[in-house]
Amino acid sequence: xxxxxxxxxxxxxTKLLGLIFGVAFSTLLICQQVxxxxxxxxRASSVINDVRSADIWVMDPSVRTIDASYPMRDTELSRVRxxxxxxxxxxxxxxxxxxxTREGRLENAVMLGVDDASLIGVPNEFLLGRVEDLALxxxxxxxxxxxxxxxPGAELDxxxxxxxxxxxxxxxAILDAAPAFAANLTIYTRYSLATAxxxxxxxxxxxxxxxxxxxxxxNAVAENISARTGLKAVSSSAFRIESIMYIIENTGIPVxxxxxxxxxxxxxxxxxxxxxxxxxxxxxxxxxxxKAIGVKNIRLLSMTLCQAGFVCVIxxxxxxxxxxxxxxxxxDVDALRxxxxxxxxxxxxxxxxxxxxxxxxxxxxRRVLTVDPATVFRG
Amino acid sequence: xxxxxxxxxxxxxxxxxxxxGTDFDARAGEMTFLVGPSGCGKTTMISIIGAILSCxxxxxxxxxxxxxxxxxxxxxxxxxxxxxxxxxxxxLLPALNAAExxxxxxxxxxxxxxxxxxxxxEMLDKLGLDDxxxxxxxxxxxxxxxxxxIARALVHNPKIVICDEPTASLDAASGQRVMxxxxxxxxxxxxxxxxxxxxxxxxxxxxxxAHMDDGAISRVExxxxxxxxxxxxxxxxxx
Numbered sequence: 001x002x003x004x005x006x007x008x009x010x011x012x013x014t015k016l017l018g019l020i021f022g023v024a025f026s027t028l029l030i031c032q033q034v035x036x037x038x039x040x041x042x043r044a045s046s047v048i049n050d051v052r053s054a055d056i057w058v059m060d061p062s063v064r065t066i067d068a069s070y071p072m073r074d075t076e077l078s079r080v081r082x083x084x085x086x087x088x089x090x091x092x093x094x095x096x097x098x099x100x101t102r103e104g105r106l107e108n109a110v111m112l113g114v115d116d117a118s119l120i121g122v123p124n125e126f127l128l129g130r131v132e133d134l135a136l137x138x139x140x141x142x143x144x145x146x147x148x149x150x151x152p153g154a155e156l157d158x159x160x161x162x163x164x165x166x167x168x169x170x171x172x173a174i175l176d177a178a179p180a181f182a183a184n185l186t187i188y189t190r191y192s193l194a195t196a197x198x199x200x201x202x203x204x205x206x207x208x209x210x211x212x213x214x215x216x217x218x219n220a221v222a223e224n225i226s227a228r229t230g231l232k233a234v235s236s237s238a239f240r241i242e243s244i245m246y247i248i249e250n251t252g253i254p255v256x257x258x259x260x261x262x263x264x265x266x267x268x269x270x271x272x273x274x275x276x277x278x279x280x281x282x283x284x285x286x287x288x289x290x291k292a293i294g295v296k297n298i299r300l301l302s303m304t305l306c307q308a309g310f311v312c313v314i315x316x317x318x319x320x321x322x323x324x325x326x327x328x329x330x331x332d333v334d335a336l337r338x339x340x341x342x343x344x345x346x347x348x349x350x351x352x353x354x355x356x357x358x359x360x361x362x363x364x365x366r367r368v369l370t371v372d373p374a375t376v377f378r379g
Numbered sequence: 380x381x382x383x384x385x386x387x388x389x390x391x392x393x394x395x396x397x398x399x400g401t402d403f404d405a406r407a408g409e410m411t412f413l414v415g416p417s418g419c420g421k422t423t424m425i426s427i428i429g430a431i432l433s434c435x436x437x438x439x440x441x442x443x444x445x446x447x448x449x450x451x452x453x454x455x456x457x458x459x460x461x462x463x464x465x466x467x468x469x470x471l472l473p474a475l476n477a478a479e480x481x482x483x484x485x486x487x488x489x490x491x492x493x494x495x496x497x498x499x500x501e502m503l504d505k506l507g508l509d510d511x512x513x514x515x516x517x518x519x520x521x522x523x524x525x526x527x528x529i530a531r532a533l534v535h536n537p538k539i540v541i542c543d544e545p546t547a548s549l550d551a552a553s554g555q556r557v558m559x560x561x562x563x564x565x566x567x568x569x570x571x572x573x574x575x576x577x578x579x580x581x582x583x584x585x586x587x588x589a590h591m592d593d594g595a596i597s598r599v600e601x602x603x604x605x606x607x608x609x610x611x612x613x614x615x616x617x618x
Contacts, residue, residue: 003492011474289470292431294459295487374426376466377543
C-alpha cells in the first residue's frame with residue numbers, strides 16, 4: 001500500500017512540488033541562517049582558536065570576551081610567570097586600528113601584538129613569508145581576506161606598505177588567520193610595535209597567554225593564577241565558550257537569526273500544512289473508499305506517514321543540497337569565510353524538517369482517520 | 380440476513396429514525412435489488428449490510444457472522460475478505476492506472492504488487508479492458524471506469540458484492556453494458572450481489588427486488604424469466 005500512497009502523491013505533481021518546495025525552502029533558510037550564525041559565533045572565538053600553543057588566558061577580572069579587553073599593568077606578566085604550574089607566559093596585545101593603503105583605502109583591523117622574543121601567538125599557517133620575518137623593522141603579517149580587502153584584485157604578495165596611525169608598516173607575511181568577529185582584516189605584529197602603532201596609554205597589556213607545565217591541568221593552573229594575582233585566568237576552551245556566550249547574551253544577533261529560523265519553520269509548516277491538507281481533502285473520498293473496502297486506519301495512517309516521509313526526505317535533500325551549493329559557491333568570498341554547513345546543523349535541521357512535516361500532516365491525518373467510510377455511498 | 384434493524388441519527392428532537400425494524404435477505408447466486416425513493420434508508424441499509432455502519436438494534440448476520448460482535452479492526456478485515464464494493468462515483472484513485480486500482484483489495488490483503496496486478500489484469504481482461512490496463516481513470520470513459528470499479532470489487536473473489544447506484548453516473552447504453560458485465564462476471568453460485576438503484580431500466584437484471592419505503596422493506600418481487608412474482612413480506616432467509 002506504500003507504493004499506492006506514493007503513486008497517489010506523485011500523481012498530483014502540483015501539490016507534490018508545493019510540498020517539496022515548502023520543506024526545501026524551510027531547510028534552506030534554516031540551515032543557511034543557523035550555519036551563518038554558528039560561523040559568526042566561531043568568529044567570536046577565532047583569535048583564541050588561532051593561539052594554539054597556549055592553554056590559559058589571563059586578563060583583567062572585568063573582561064568577558066576576547067573582543068573587549070581592559071589593559072593590565074606590564075608587571076602582571078611577571079606575577080603570572082611566578083605562579084606554580086605555569087610553564088611559560090607571554091603578553092598578547094589586542095586592539096582595533098585603522099589601516100590606510102598608499103592608494104588611500106581605509107579599513108578597520110584587529111591588531112594582535114605577540115611577544116617580541118618568542119612570537120608565541122602567531123598562527124602557524126603561513127601562505128607567504130615566515131614567522132621570523134616579523135622580527136624585521138615595521139613588520140606586520142596579515143590574513144588573505146584582509147589583503148584582498150586592502151588591495152582588491154591584487155595577487156597575494158609581500159613587501160607592500162601600509163600606514164597605521166601615521167607610522168609605516170610593511171607586510172612581510174600572509175598568514176591563514178581565521179576572520180575575527182570585529183573585522184575581516186587581522187594584523188599580527190610584535191608586541192612593542194603593536195603598542196607603538198596604537199599608542200594606547202599607560203597600561204597596554206591586553207592579555208597574558210600562558211601554558212601549563214607538564215603534569216599540571218590547565219583549569220587548576222588557571223585557578224592558581226587567579227588566586228595568586230587577583231586576575232581572571234581561564235582555560236582556552238572556557239574563554240572560547242565565554243566569548244561566544246557574550247555574543248549570545250549581549251547582542252541582538254541570536255534574536256535576529258532566531259526570528260528568521262522561526263519564520264522559516266512557520267512558513268514551512270504553513271506551505272506544507274496547507275498543501276498537504278488540500279491534497280488529503282481532494283483525496284478524502286478515495287480514502288473513504290479504501291476504508292470501505294477494508295483498509296484499516298493504521299494502514300491509512302502509515303500510508304499518510306509514508307507520503308509525509310517521502311516529502312520530507314526529498315524536500316530536506318533538496319534544501320540541504322541548495323545550502324551546500326550556496327556555501328560552495330561562496331567559499332571564495334572573504335566576507336563569508338568561516339561560514340560552512342556543520343554536520344550538527346544539518347542533523348538538527350533534519351529533526352526540525354521531520355517536526356515541520358509531522359506537525360503539518362497532523363491535522364490531515366486526523367481527517368483521514370475520522371472520515372466516515374459510509375460517505376462513499378452518499379453520492 | 381437482517382432482522383428488525385433499527386438505526387437512528389441525531390439526538391433529542393433532531394433524532395431521525397432511518398430504519399424501522401427492517402428485515403432484508405440476500406441469497407448467494409442471486410442479484411438482489413434494493414429500490415425505493417430518496418431518503419427511504421437504502422444507503423443506511425447497505426452501509427449496515429456492508430459492515431461499514433453499525434445498527435442500533437436488530438440482528439444482522441452475514442455469512443454466518445454476527446456483525447454486531449465484531450469490533451472496528453475485525454470489521455475492516457471482514458469487509459476486506461468478504462465484500463466487494465461498487466460505488467456510484469467509482470471512487471478510483473486518480474493517480475493509479477486501471478490495473479493498480481483493480482489490484483487494491485489484493486494489495487491491502489498483503490499480496491505482492493506484481494502478483495496483485497497480474498490477477499487484476501486478468502479480471503480487467505474478463506471485463507473487456509485488456510487494452511486499457513495502463514490508463515489512469517481520467518483517460519477512461521465513465522463506463523470503462525465503472526468496469527475498473529467492478530474489477531476492483533471482484534478481484535479478491537468476495538462472497539458479497541454491494542453496488543451503490545452502479546449506473547447512475549453512466550448513459551443508458553453504458554449502464555446496460557455495465558450491468559450485463561456485472562451479471563456475467565459477478566454472478567456466481569456462491570456470491571450474493573446487492574444492487575441499490577433508482578434506475579428501473581436495469582430492473583430486468585434482478586433476481587429479486589426489495590422495495591423500501593420509510594425505513595422498512597415494503598415488498599419483495601421475485602423475477603424469473605421476465606415474469607414477476609410479488610409478496611408483501613420478506614421471504615424466508617436462505618443465506
